[in-house]
Amino acid sequence: MATLVEQLAAFTQVRHADLPPAVVAECKRLLLDSIGAALAATDSPKGRIGIDYGRLQGATGRATIIGTGDRLNIFGAAFANAELINALDMDAILPPGHVTPYVLPGALAVAEERGLGGQDVLRAIAVAHEMSWRLGKAMDYLRDTQDGKVATPPVYGYSSTVFGATAAIGMLQGLSTEVMAHALGIAGSISPVNAQMAWFDHAPSSTIKYLLGGALTQAALTAAHMAALGHRGDRMLLDDREVGYARFMGTRRWEPEVITAGLGREWHFPGETSYKPYAHCRVLHALADVLIDIVRTQALRREEIDGIKVWVEGMVERPIWLNREIHDVMDAQFSIAHGIALAAHCPPTARAWQDPALVFQPSVLALMEKVTHEVHPDYVKLLTGHGGSRPARVEVRARGTTFTGEKRFPKGSPSPDPSTAMTDAELIAKFRDNAEGRLAPAQADALVDAVFGLEAVRDFGTLMALTAPAPRHPPATAPSAALA
Structure with a gap:
């Protein structure tokens, strides 16, 4: 019988044609919302630090830091974009909590570096979010209750998104099912710790927040590349309840059947994705x-x-x-x-x-x-x-x-109340607000069109190029002395 890691690896071979329309639509919404959140954060303290650290990682390359025009190697760009997407806390929400800032940036960087098309990116986004949802649902919930009372878990966090992040990167690298299983096994063994409860209880708290997005992104990039280069991963990591991932990540609940039930046939993340109208918890x-x-x-x-x-x-x-x-x-x-x-x-x-x-x-x-x-x-x-x-x-x-x-x-x-859902028009309006002052209006329009028409994008780099800031032109004439 295939291990859980091996079954997840097989899931990554899903074809674009097999993605339901609702899944494709939600992937586009997540991408647009995330780019907007990153654009809005380029002058925030956490966003600036993420950009600066990304730049420290060296050589120029083909991967874009959103909102800057900088093109770096995939490690620097992915780190910066992870920090930017989550900096203002206005990115989308999906069990186990925040997912997109961790699973999207590595995929964006690799797709741009390799000149891949929109259909490849959509597949990677879909698998990364579905995999993260399934692992999150198999483990403790932040809002656990017991005997009619709040029963918040003593250990919690979003580190399990490292599997979805690695899967997305490996898919865009073209890893086989065999190599992908090793990549996922490596990812679990180098997963960041779940330090979120300590962050909750120490205030004023660390500005690293519940999980440093850039660090998880780089763990995923490392896992995918190490497998591609020949490292072997632990395929039994998710099956062993005694000493495996569930044990060393500290979850009290472990329901692995949630991970595999209907895998590849049933898609749950679109129905549980929430969007934020405010940059706040x-x-x-x-x-x-x-x-x-x-x-x-x-x-x-x-x-x-x-x-x-x-x-x-x-x-x-x-x-x-x-x-x-x-x-x-x-x-x-x-x-x-x-x-x-x-x-x-x-x-x-x-x-x-x-x-x-x-x-x-x-x-x-x-x-x-x-x-x-x-x-x-x-x-x-x-x-x-x-x-x-x-x-x-x-x-x-x-x-x-x-x-x-x-x-x-x-x-x-x-929710049962249809008015609580954010429509495409509302998400686009949020994006335009976030892009204002960062992108020219025509540029923002082109980016919206590119995201919602992602299937037709042949080179993902052309979409990422639209995230570069609009050029600032000096005034045609100098101000008069009276106005100066």
Whole structure:
């Protein structure tokens, strides 16, 4: 009987013609959203550091760093793009959590380096996300419950995405099933550790975040290349419960049947992919939806607000969300008090949530002092009723009145309420906001067309070339002395 690693390796041989239309469509949406998130992050602290480190890795090549025009070797470009996609925390969400920043950058770099076509890229994106979803579902969940109470796992993280990331790279390298199995076995053995719970509990926390995207991307590149060069991987790594991957990665749950059930025939990731309308931790999105609606509907001015109370998810009673010390824009990505205060200012775009001018605006910092929270009393009940539930209740005291609102599913999530899903038009609008000031409008239009027509792209490098910043032309005439 084939091992789990061998079955996953066989899955990577799926043909483009075998991808259902819904899978192809979701891959395009993920690609466009990720490029937009990266463009928006090019001047963020984490994004700049990722670019600088990518440049340190040396020689020029054919792989593009999004938003810069730099063309480096695949290792430098993939590292930088991983950091850029996740820098503002506005990338897509898929179990086990964040997936795309880890599985996409290596594939982009290898496809561009090899001059591959859009169909190859679509296959790689699809397999990487489906594989990551399956491994994530086989392991602990961040929102685990037990006996009607929150039971957050003691060890957690997104390191299992190294398998999907390696698969995508190996597919674009043309690895055979045999060599791919070795690549996946190597990937598991060099997988980054799951340090996310320590990150949750130490605040103000590390700006590395829950997992350094660039590091995982390079582990995947290493695994694929080592197998191609002749290294042997551990094919039994996922089958051995005693000393294998599940054990040394710290998961309490291990349900390997989820990994292989319907593999190659059933695709689950499109139905569980969520998109972020705000550059902020997904935990606060339903609350932000409600609060922004109250502020706009009632035309509330910030100085009129006497207090804001919110009811939150049960899993967020940890230092990173309770933190009120905002030293860096990344601290603001997770703080409940700051996020609620900022939402009351109704940021005009997704990326505006991470604009330092707004993050550190005195009225935002002052309003933080008026924010309180409790755990939503029906959190566990609603979550167990539907896994996409993020129950949110908001009370705003202003003008001698209390304004209230509630929501179960945040905008951007697939749910029983069709209005919560982000349409293609909404994702394109988010992309255009993220691209504004980075790309010329015609360039952004061409990029949207290229992504949604990806099957017809013969050389993926032509698409990546569109992510280079628009040239800045000096004014035709010097300003007059009166205007200078």
